Amino acid sequence: MTLLGFSSYLIALGTMSGIYALLCLGLNLQWGFAGLFNAGIAAFFAIGAYVAAILASADSAVHLGGFGLPVALAWPVAMAAAGALAWVIGRICLTLQGDYLAMASIGIAEVLRIIIKNEEWLTGGTRGIAAIPRPFETLLPAPWNNLAFLGLIVVLVAIVYLAAERAWASPWGRSLRAIRDSDVAAAAIGKNVAQFRLEAFVLGAMVMALAGALSAHYFKFLGTTAIEPLMVTFLVWVMLIVGGSGNNRGAILGAMLIWLIWSATELLTNRLPAEWITRSSYIRVLLIGLLLQVVLQKFGKGLLPEKPPRLVGERRETR
Template identity: 45%
Template sequence: MTLAGILAILVQFAVVATIYAIFSLALNVHWGYSGLFNIGVAGFFAVGAYTSALVTMSPATGEQAQYINQVVALGQPFVVGLLAAGLMAGIVAFLIGFPTLRLRDDYLAISTIGIAETIRLIFNTERWLANGARGLVGIPQPLQGLVPPARYNWIYLAIVVVVLILVYIAIERGIRSPWGRVLRAIREDEVVAEAMGKDVFWFKMQAFVVGAVVMGIGGALYAHFTRAIDPTVFEPLFGTFLVWVMLILGGSGNNRGAILGAFIVWGIWSGTNVMVRRMVPVEYMAQAPYIRLMLIGLLLILILLLRPQGILGEEKEVSRLQ
């Protein structure tokens, strides 16, 4: 393989890992800082991806119109799609937060994964909404034509890195503010926080919406990178489980750990794909995805047994920026 080919693979890896780092940061707001056991990351992932795709795509014509039967196709710029994705994910989080955020621990986890699956099944079965199981293809990419297609991923890598930096700075400032300290107090003991006069429900709602907005933006970035999405992308394994492993590995309660975990786990996920394809006989290739899943599961067990706090662990000092 040539040097150019190796660089192309590395850039593609970096783009996807950066997008997952954004998801990991968002989950860190929910779990790492607020104690919200959200197992429905894939739901906000899907809402953001479909929203941005529909807002930025142009109405289908010709042969494409026979394949794509979307209702909304506004042809808006990429930035508008990102903002719409975050806004829609935040609205969905606000609506489902009322019945779910009063639940605790396992019950919240069960309800969020159920809602995420419901969202995925709606996109899968309601063809009028976003073309059903066929999904959407031809999602536009920003700054296309600026460079040759073979080098476009460099442009998109710069875009996702800028978004990651902005999200990281925003979350850091929020967590190190009085608002963030209230969230951590609620995570540790809701009763004490409520006794101190804090409206526990509304603080949890704020954290839930903020994390969902970031997840929606991450979903939009993923959709514009792949240029095609369908409901299978948002299954719990790919849309939720991997993000949880990333956060736990890097260290929940630590934003730098969330980013580090995303790159490590995506590297393992991508590396095991190559390894399994080379080691597994062709007649057993249908079982290859399950081998990768087993390897990730073993990694998670080892993390929980050997270093439950993650690689970096939670930061104890939260007021350095104040």
């Protein structure tokens, strides 16, 4: 592999890790902070991806729009749309606990996938949305444009991470954890359980939508295969469990580690005989499933377990 090839591989690796890190941080807000079992990550990812793609891509005959809007406008709208959907879903479903919320959220994601598949006028159906502009691609020559896009993702991950860390240590995060650990006790001391849950759910969904928007602009094409539950819901769950739920650094570490394993094994399996290459992706899924089991049984709290935060007020009080 040439140096250029290797560096562009690294850029691609970093870009995807960053997108998954955002998904994991979003899931951590919902599951790690608030104990909300969202098994429909793909739904919010898809809303983010499709809204951004329809708004930002050039006018097309095969789907709604595109409206050719700048990404600086398209992405926030995409996040807001996912937030609004999450608010509606949350108002209806967040009274459900554990397994029931998992069933409901998996169902929402599936129905959304069916809509996206069937409503060609809106989403292009299985033909998808093509020619989605990637930021920096006309401003800079390759590979600098890709590097700049990676830089943007790193900045976004950093912003979300810092915000999530602040939230974790804030009274808001503390209340969420109290609710997560015992909603009865939290309600008894006067916490508005439903409101806190809803906020965590909406914020997490917005972060997932940002990841979806970034992914659409990165691949420049968006079809139904991009929102498969395997890659967008279950892989993210594996990442967060492996990294350590309830720990924002764990979420990022899990995303990077699992994506590294996922893509590095692809490099390896591509050297297999031709008849095995088609099957290699199944071996990888099998191994990822096994890895999840091993981590669950041997490191139940993940590689970076949850830690109670240093209290925000602590420093001020000691001064």
